[in-house]
Amino acid sequence: MHQKIKVLFRHRSMEMGGVERVLIDLLENLPRDIFDITFFLTLNQGELRTDIPKDINVITFQKGKEDMSSNKLLRTLQLIKRNLTLLFYRKNPKLLYKNIIKEDFDIEIAPTYAEFENILSSPLQSRKIAWFHTDVSYDPNQERVLNRINNLKKFDWVIFGSRQTRDVIKELFQIEYPKSSVIYNSIKIDEVRKKAKEFPVTYNLHPVFSSMGRLHSRKNYHTLMNIHKKLLDEGYPHSVAVIGGGSEMENLKKQAKELNVEKTFLLLDTQTNPYPYIKNSDYFVLPSESESYPLTIGEVMGxxxxxxxxxxxxxxxxxDHKVDGYLVNPDENSIYEGMKLFLTDSSIPQQLKDNTEKAVEKFDNQKIYNAVTDVFVNQYQLK
Structure with a gap:
């Protein structure tokens, strides 16, 4: 029997998010006859930590918030201790590998930019691979952008989550990555369809625009709420249901109260199974100012x-614009015009709905797993 390729993935925590879902999918589907996979989880934290496949070797480093004391003082002390420990080992990566990881690996993976420096500071003679999903054209912090895209150059191979993610770096910074490939994230449509039937969801006011994403300012939900209010005021009854939690929750709640739309702009927070909420809506709207290759689009098509x-x-x-979805510019007026169109001309969303049956054929997961496997095997052979 041939020797398996030893692969280490490193990630911070497992809160519900696109990258975390991609990670779990990869961990489930990379071939076990080729790879011996270890997953190093810095914080044993987040709703998806229980979804990590049971046959993967998992190293959890620090306790998650879920497992900390409910006593406020004790919890604060635990968090301080945790942060000091993390800081110590971040500055002493050799000790982290010696005392905690304790193994050698052929390949080390940074699934997000948050892990770039952790992987690059590894003392192992491994091949180092980065995944990059971020549209750098949106980030106003040029120093941070340059740090990330220069760090990418230090990896043995880079996997970009979309063509645009790679092309925009070349366009804006004239930086190219000859040691790279574009591999889309897999989309598990059959699983989504099954989960969508798990429980009923009833909305008080139809039509409903559902949406899903982390509540971050660049996701543009504050703009979506303004559009919602404007459409209501113009006599177009509808509701909006946003699935997701995050740092903007309190701001959005305050805005909903000020606009008096608390009953029609529903902030549903993070849901372990969001799909029944989407399935029972009439339309889906994604108002983001920046994205890479969001799984949600394929799932909603499914x-x-x-x-x-x-x-x-x-x-x-x-x-494909006006074929299996409707594309608008990321500004208030364009999103408003698109939503108004759906509310006033039912033939347009109906046509898109009819075309989604064929659209899902675009997402071939096995090709994705094969492409990732090829990258890993090729990098191992270069070791």
Whole structure:
């Protein structure tokens, strides 16, 4: 029997998010006859930590918030201790590998930019691979952008989540990555369809625009709420249901109260199974100012829900405008016009709905797993 390739993935925590879902999918589907996989989880934290496949060797480093004391003082002390420990080992990566990881690996993976420096500071003679999903054109912090894209050059191979993610770096900074490939994230449509039937969801006011994403300012939900209010005021009854938690929750709640739309702009927070909420809506809207290749688009297509999405990142690589989705610019007026169109001309969303049956054929997961396997095997052979 041939020797398996030893692969280490490193990631911070497992809160519900696109990268975390991609990671779990990869861990489930990379071939076990070729790879011996270890997953190093810095914080044993997040809703998806229990979804890590049971046959993967998992190293958890620090306790998650879920497992800390409910006593406020004790919890604060635990968090201080945790942060000091993390800081110590970040400055002493050799000790982290010696005392905690304790193994050698052929390949080490940084699934997000947050892990770039951790992987690059590894003392192992491994091949180092980075995944990059971020549209750098949106980030106003040029120093941070340059740090990330220069760190990418130090990896043995880079996997970009969409063509646009790679192309925009060349366009803006004239930096190219000859040691790279574009591999889309897999989208598990059959699983999504099954989960969408797990429980009923009833909305008080139809039509409903559902949306899903982390509540971050660049996701543009504050703008979506303004559009919602404007459409209501103009006599177009509808509701919006946003699935997701995050740092903008309190701001959005405050805004909903000020606009008096608390009953029609529903902030549903993070849901372990968001799909019944989407399946029972009439339309889906993605108002983001920046994205890479969001799984949600393919999942919503799989549920036959007509989509309005901003034309950003890798989304035009997923949606054919006016064929299986409707693309708009990431500004208030364009999103408003798109939503108004859906509310006033039912033939347009119906046509998109009809076309989603064929659209899902675009997402061939086995090709994705094969492409990742090829990258890993090729890098191992160069070791």
């Amino acid at each position: 549920l036959n829900i007509p989509i309005i999405s901003t034309n950003v990142g890798g989304i035009p690589e997923m949606i």
